[in-house]
Amino acid sequence: MSSMLAKCDGEGGCGKEFRIRRFTLDKLGNGIEKTYFRCPHCKKEYLAFYTDKNIREKQKKIRKMTSPLFIKKLRKDIAADMAELKMRVEGT
Secondary structure, three states: OOOEEEEOOOOOOOOOEEEEOOOEEEEEEOOEEEEEEEOOOOOOEEEEEEEOHHHHHHHHHHHHOOOHHHHHHHHHHHHHHHHHHHHHHHOO
């Protein structure tokens, strides 16, 4: 993965710029995985996404598909699934 430039902002952020060099994956139980990165200066955590078995299966299907129409639909489904999963995990 090539690195991306980010700025640590928002509540509790240090305001410094840094490059995201890697993501961290934590297994939360019940098949749920959390992917995130941290500011190397202040260690503030930034959530990338949550996945569960269902979402990971859909992601696997996308990698095998060739039809742009089906890929677009599946990406929308995944985005909705991820939003719902985030609400379940974080209770928001």
